[in-house]
Amino acid sequence: MRILICIFAVALAACSRSGETPAAAAPAQPPAEAVVAPAAPADESVPLTPEQIARLVRPHSPAFGPAKAPVTVVEILDPACAACRAFAPVIEQLLFTYPQDVRVVVRYADFHPASLQALRLLVAAQAQGKVHELLSALFERQEEWAPQSGPDPARAWKIAGEVGIDVPRAQKDALAPGVDNILQAEADDLVALKVERTPTFFVNGKPLPDFGAQQLVDLVASEVQASKSKK
Numbered sequence: 001m002r003i004l005i006c007i008f009a010v011a012l013a014a015c016s017r018s019g020e021t022p023a024a025a026a027p028a029q030p031p032a033e034a035v036v037a038p039a040a041p042a043d044e045s046v047p048l049t050p051e052q053i054a055r056l057v058r059p060h061s062p063a064f065g066p067a068k069a070p071v072t073v074v075e076i077l078d079p080a081c082a083a084c085r086a087f088a089p090v091i092e093q094l095l096f097t098y099p100q101d102v103r104v105v106v107r108y109a110d111f112h113p114a115s116l117q118a119l120r121l122l123v124a125a126q127a128q129g130k131v132h133e134l135l136s137a138l139f140e141r142q143e144e145w146a147p148q149s150g151p152d153p154a155r156a157w158k159i160a161g162e163v164g165i166d167v168p169r170a171q172k173d174a175l176a177p178g179v180d181n182i183l184q185a186e187a188d189d190l191v192a193l194k195v196e197r198t199p200t201f202f203v204n205g206k207p208l209p210d211f212g213a214q215q216l217v218d219l220v221a222s223e224v225q226a227s228k229s230k231k
């Protein structure tokens with residue numbers, strides 16, 4: 001099986017908790033077309049504890065793909081993170097390539113000044129069944145609402161309206177106490193999982209052996225193959 005990975009323009013360097021993108025974190029970009037082959041398992045020298053595994057997925061977490069898929073990819077992302085934007089087509093391609101085998105669960109981080117309001121908007125959009133559409137639009141138009149010169153929350157709300165979200169309802173929902181509880185749970189889980197950069201990925205509870213798109217693709221392929229072997 002083959003999978004196409006297209007990474008446009010943005011270097012795949014993770015964003016740190018400080019909001020900076022360290023050059024040292026940037027891996028070599030994968031080839032335009034890469035053969036998916038089973039990879040060596042992720043470095044389990046420091047495996048997640050049972051308590052950490054329990055924190056990977058919460059009832060409020062947005063999920064894309066079949067609920068009973070044998071492979072769960074947990075992505076911890078920041079909508080204002082350029083590296084997260086660069087990984088978005090990789091995630092979409094994984095869902096397309098493995099429509100019955102892969103589920104992607106999204107967790108939120110607010111490592112950038114523009115992030116918190118966007119996260120409130122995303123939680124409100126989830127109540128309207130529009131979180132996938134909004135997240136895609138926020139990534140695609142990231143430079144409009146989260147430029148380096150400073151965040152523009154009004155622009156994010158405008159984008160929300162353009163993807164079909166009921167903005168007045170979402171603005172009200174975004175300020176509900178339940179949203180505060182969700183964002184606090186996200187923050188608490190990030191600390192417990194020791195997440196210091198975005199995006200961070202776990203595949204069936206395993207961290208990537210190294211940060212990179214090809215590493216993610218290979219680990220997912222390995223887990224999909226393992227699930228088929230068990231059958």
